[in-house]
Amino acid sequence: MGLSLDRMALDDVGANPARIAAALHDQLKNCEGAVPVFEVATALDIMEIRIEALATFEGALVTTAERGEGSILLNKNASRQRQRFTVAHELLHFLSPIHRPTFANGFWCSRADMVERRLDGHDLHKRQEAEANVFAIELLAPRSHIKSYLRGAPNLGAVVEMASSLDISKEAAARRYVECHGETLAAVFSRNRRVLYFDLSRDFPRLALGKEMSLPRLCGGSDERPLGAMEEVPADDWLSTPSGIAMEAQTLQQQNGYAMTLLRVLVGDDDEDVGIDDAYERFSRWSS
Numbered sequence: 001m002g003l004s005l006d007r008m009a010l011d012d013v014g015a016n017p018a019r020i021a022a023a024l025h026d027q028l029k030n031c032e033g034a035v036p037v038f039e040v041a042t043a044l045d046i047m048e049i050r051i052e053a054l055a056t057f058e059g060a061l062v063t064t065a066e067r068g069e070g071s072i073l074l075n076k077n078a079s080r081q082r083q084r085f086t087v088a089h090e091l092l093h094f095l096s097p098i099h100r101p102t103f104a105n106g107f108w109c110s111r112a113d114m115v116e117r118r119l120d121g122h123d124l125h126k127r128q129e130a131e132a133n134v135f136a137i138e139l140l141a142p143r144s145h146i147k148s149y150l151r152g153a154p155n156l157g158a159v160v161e162m163a164s165s166l167d168i169s170k171e172a173a174a175r176r177y178v179e180c181h182g183e184t185l186a187a188v189f190s191r192n193r194r195v196l197y198f199d200l201s202r203d204f205p206r207l208a209l210g211k212e213m214s215l216p217r218l219c220g221g222s223d224e225r226p227l228g229a230m231e232e233v234p235a236d237d238w239l240s241t242p243s244g245i246a247m248e249a250q251t252l253q254q255q256n257g258y259a260m261t262l263l264r265v266l267v268g269d270d271d272e273d274v275g276i277d278d279a280y281e282r283f284s285r286w287s288s
């Protein structure tokens with residue numbers, strides 16, 4: 001029951017990673033739930049996918065500059081979900097007409113590369129890594145597959161369900177959730193209460209946090225009940241310019257001290273009213 005895919009047709013799409021993923025989904029047709037990414041790679045001239053002890057890398061694509069064929073290496077210490085993401089990531093290095101190997105025998109990608117987001121940087125390696133990540137999430141969690149998780153008030157419970165149904169990590173699901181949800185959200189990833197990194201939706205205000213900084217008081221989430229409730233938190237714990245902003249936060253405790261926190265900025269009629277009142281008050285004060 002081998003999967004049959006047309007690599008030539010993908011070549012016609014150009015270099016945009018999201019468009020390559022969409023073209024691949026057109027070929028996969030009614031694929032629902034978890035995308036069979038190992039089979040997809042194998043159907044596109046990846047000869048071998050090997051799981052190995054990789055000291056400092058999360059994955060690699062061993063290939064030539066022409067990329068007639070290739071092999072993918074995966075870090076054996078990574079979870080299956082992370083390995084699936086890495087296969088998708090390496091697949092873009094293989095398919096993109098503009099990617100250039102940054103090592104003599106192909107592409108070697110670190111854990112940091114797997115969360116690289118800077119698409120517009122001058123560093124070729126980082127730009128290629130960011131593109132591979134765009135492709136990976138578009139392939140594993142296309143917008144058409146995740147709509148039902150984006151309905152209703154933001155909640156990490158939906159992230160957990162989305163991760164499980166698509167067989168991706170909760171971390172990747174949270175990043176995708178923040179990116180695609182219509183509300184003003186951020187996901188903060190931490191270990192032992194120190195910030196690892198965060199992802200913000202486009203209109204999210206500047207966070208008063210940096211890498212390695214201590215997290216503000218964590219809201220909910222415990223060993224007995226890993227998923228806390230979404231509850232109101234003081235904006236000045238989290239934001240550089242907190243004035244007039246109401247916020248909620250929810251934390252999911254994970255294994256080995258890892259946690260993720262979903263932040264939500266509450267915007268609504270109330271906030272606008274406050275703004276108008278403030279302006280009116282200032283105006284009245286100055287005019288009297």
Ligand SMILES: [Zn+2]
Binds near residue numbers: 089107109113129
């Ligand atoms: Zn890479």
